[in-house]
Amino acid sequence: MAAVIATHDLKKNYRRIEALRGVSLVVETGEIYGLLGQNGAGKTTLIKILLGITRGWRGQAELLGHTAGTVAMRRRVGYLPEDHHFPDYHTAFSLLDFYGQLLDLSRAQRRQRIPLELERVGLVPRMHTKIRGYSKGMKQRLGIAQALLHDPDVIFLDEPTDGVDPVGRREIRNILLDLKGQGCTLFLNSHLLSEVELICDRVGILQKGRMIREGDIKSLTQQKGRFLIGLAQGQQMPLADLQSRGYQIAPLGERWEVQLEEQQNIDPVVDLLRAQGLSIRHLVEKRQSLEDMFVETVQEGNKGRT
Numbered sequence: 033m034a035a036v037i038a039t040h041d042l043k044k045n046y047r048r049i050e051a052l053r054g055v056s057l058v059v060e061t062g063e064i065y066g067l068l069g070q071n072g073a074g075k076t077t078l079i080k081i082l083l084g085i086t087r088g089w090r091g092q093a094e095l096l097g098h099t100a101g102t103v104a105m106r107r108r109v110g111y112l113p114e115d116h117h118f119p120d121y122h123t124a125f126s127l128l129d130f131y132g133q134l135l136d137l138s139r140a141q142r143r144q145r146i147p148l149e150l151e152r153v154g155l156v157p158r159m160h161t162k163i164r165g166y167s168k169g170m171k172q173r174l175g176i177a178q179a180l181l182h183d184p185d186v187i188f189l190d191e192p193t194d195g196v197d198p199v200g201r202r203e204i205r206n207i208l209l210d211l212k213g214q215g216c217t218l219f220l221n222s223h224l225l226s227e228v229e230l231i232c233d234r235v236g237i238l239q240k241g242r243m244i245r246e247g248d249i250k251s252l253t254q255q256k257g258r259f260l261i262g263l264a265q266g267q268q269m270p271l272a273d274l275q276s277r278g279y280q281i282a283p284l285g286e287r288w289e290v291q292l293e294e295q296q297n298i299d300p301v302v303d304l305l306r307a308q309g310l311s312i313r314h315l316v317e318k319r320q321s322l323e324d325m326f327v328e329t330v331q332e333g334n335k336g337r338t
């Protein structure tokens with residue numbers, strides 16, 4: 033797979049503020065990548081560098097195989113900025129018509145694409161009324177339609193569901209998954225981790241301008257060596273047997289939690305239960321939520337720095 037986004041040792045200072053202190057990341061074609069981090073971590077700065085909005089950076093930053101910031105590249109990229117303020121005397125239709133002209137779309141292309149994109153975000157019924165009267169969620173949907181107008185290959189979304197209600201968030205999530213299905217690459221910044229967990233293939237955590245953790249959701253949320261076991265109703269867990277073999281096991285609701293030591297494996301536990309004629313109804317490796325993982329990682333990062 034080809035890298036769509038690649039940075040290496042990317043640094044950016046705003047006078048004395050070190051917004052990025054050497055960030056390296058790679059996003060492959062067709063991936064949904066989520067960049068997480070506390071306020072001020074450098075997420076927006078990274079997007080703005082890739083799009084050529086922020087200059088004066090050091091290191092390497094490439095988008096679609098070219099150095100970030102070239103005008104030709106921007107035609108292939110969609111962008112939903114955080115805290116966007118569209119001129120509110122426009123209607124959704126006239127705003128997209130204006131953006132379409134900036135993107136050099138012909139009149140015929142604009143006529144064809146604008147209703148399609150507004151349909152996608154559910155704004156057709158209000159497309160000829162002024163933005164002034166839109167709710168926050170409607171403005172956000174319009175921002176997404178704007179980012180998709182020219183059928184880009186890569187889409188940057190800075191807080192795409194900011195201010196959107198739960199139903200709308202689900203709709204936006206489905207839109208993003210559809211885009212992924214069509215082969216788009218998506219890069220998003222978000223604080224809504226429960227959502228990121230459902231959408232992203234991979235995430236990176238920025239802390240004070242450094243990438244402190246990166247990986248796919250599954251491996252980041254895995255709790256190594258912790259298993260939950262459930263037996264058929266009425267069956268007793270042979271606790272004493274397991275403990276005498278050196279397994280740490282404790283009840284958790286109607287199930288049992290096994291914490292393996294470094295050299296232990298879950299298979300002998302299963303063998304022992306089966307040998308005793310017990311029926312295993314449930315066996316999973318425990319996971320933590322992305323939010324738990326995030327908070328833990330950020331707190332560890334803070335400790336490491338003090």
Ligand SMILES: Nc1ncnc2c1ncn2[C@@H]1O[C@H](COP(=O)(O)OP(=O)(O)OP(=O)(O)O)[C@@H](O)[C@H]1O
Binds near residue numbers: 070071073074075
């Ligand atoms: N134009 C600017 N001038 C001066 N400092 C800036 C500018 N833009 C960003 N910064 C600083 O750079 C750091 C990173 O900011 P950035 O906006 O990239 O963070 P973020 O991770 O997007 O935060 P948030 O989650 O709040 O959107 C912050 O300390 C911020 O104050």
Ligand SMILES: [Mg+2]
Binds near residue numbers: 076077114190
């Ligand atoms: Mg930001």
